[in-house]
Amino acid sequence: MDKLRVLAADVGGTNIRAAWVDDLGNMGDERRIQADLSRDDVGEADLIRILADFFQAYLDDIPGIQAIGLGFPGFFLGDSGVLAASPNLPQLLDVALAEQLSNMLSLPVLVQNDALCAALGEQRFGAAKGEANLLHITLGTGVGGGLILHHQAYTGESGMAMEFGHLRVQTGVSARRCGCGGLGCVEAYASSTAIQAIYAELKGETLTTKVIYQRACEGDAVARRVFEEAGASLGQAIAEAVKLLDIHTLTISGGLLGAWDILHPALMQALNQHLISPLKGKVKVLPSTLNDAAGILGAAAMALAECD
Numbered sequence: 001m002d003k004l005r006v007l008a009a010d011v012g013g014t015n016i017r018a019a020w021v022d023d024l025g026n027m028g029d030e031r032r033i034q035a036d037l038s039r040d041d042v043g044e045a046d047l048i049r050i051l052a053d054f055f056q057a058y059l060d061d062i063p064g065i066q067a068i069g070l071g072f073p074g075f076f077l078g079d080s081g082v083l084a085a086s087p088n089l090p091q092l093l094d095v096a097l098a099e100q101l102s103n104m105l106s107l108p109v110l111v112q113n114d115a116l117c118a119a120l121g122e123q124r125f126g127a128a129k130g131e132a133n134l135l136h137i138t139l140g141t142g143v144g145g146g147l148i149l150h151h152q153a154y155t156g157e158s159g160m161a162m163e164f165g166h167l168r169v170q171t172g173v174s175a176r177r178c179g180c181g182g183l184g185c186v187e188a189y190a191s192s193t194a195i196q197a198i199y200a201e202l203k204g205e206t207l208t209t210k211v212i213y214q215r216a217c218e219g220d221a222v223a224r225r226v227f228e229e230a231g232a233s234l235g236q237a238i239a240e241a242v243k244l245l246d247i248h249t250l251t252i253s254g255g256l257l258g259a260w261d262i263l264h265p266a267l268m269q270a271l272n273q274h275l276i277s278p279l280k281g282k283v284k285v286l287p288s289t290l291n292d293a294a295g296i297l298g299a300a301a302m303a304l305a306e307c308d
C-alpha cells in the first residue's frame, strides 16, 4: 500500500468525475456525480462545497491518496490554482480554488484548465509521451487547446493562452458566427456543435455528430464534406499556431476523434498547404491514445509531480 496514488478529477459541463491514478497511469474506483455548475446561482462557496464534499467522501473510502489534481473549465493564472474566470461560471472571478480545497482536505491540491490537463495527460501517459513541447487540441462541443513548452504547462499572462478554438480561419460575409461573438473562428467549423449546425443548414435535419459520421461512411456526400471542411479548418488553424510556435507534435482528443479517418487526411492536406516551406512535412498530428481519460490523467500528472 506504499504505492504512490493521487486522486484526479475532471469537471465537465454537467458532471464531475474522479478516480485514483498511480504513477504508471493505472486508474481505479472511478466515481461520477451530477453537478450542473453552469447555473448562475452557483456561488464561490457552493462550488467549493460541492467539490470538497465529493473529494472528502472519496478520501474517506479510498485510503493512501497523497495529493489531488483537478481539471476545470476556466482560466488559471500560471500554476497558482487561482481560477481567474470561467465561461461556464461568469459570476465567479479570482477564486483561490486550489488553496481553499487544500485547506479543507489537508492535502496538496493542484488545479489547472481542463484542456491544459489533457495536454499534460498526453505528454505523461499518452500519444506524446516524453515530448518536451506539445500542442494539444480538444474537439468536443467547443474547441480547446493546451500548450506545453519545455515540459512546462504554458498558461499565458492571464491564464488565457491557447484559445485555439478562436483562431480565425474564415473572413468575409460568409464567415460563420462563433459562440465567442467573433466571426470565422475554427470552433465555428470544427466543433461537434458546428458540424451539427452546418449539416442541419445543408440538409434540414438536426442529427448527432455520430449519426452524421455514419451517414458520411454510408455515402452521404454532404456529411462527408462537413467533416472534411472541419478537418481543413483545423489544419489551417494548426498551421497558424505552428508558424508561431514551431512545434512539431500535436495531439487531438475529444468526441470528434470517431471521425478521424475523414478528419485527419483533410487536416494534413490543409496543414501542409498553409505551412511555410521549411516546416512542411515536419508536423505530426496524432490522435489521443487516452481518449476521454486524457484530462483526468493530466490532472493526475500534476498531482504526481507534486509528490515526486
Ligand SMILES: [Zn+2]
Pocket: 165, 166, 178, 179, 180, 181, 182, 185, 187
Ligand atoms: Zn470564437
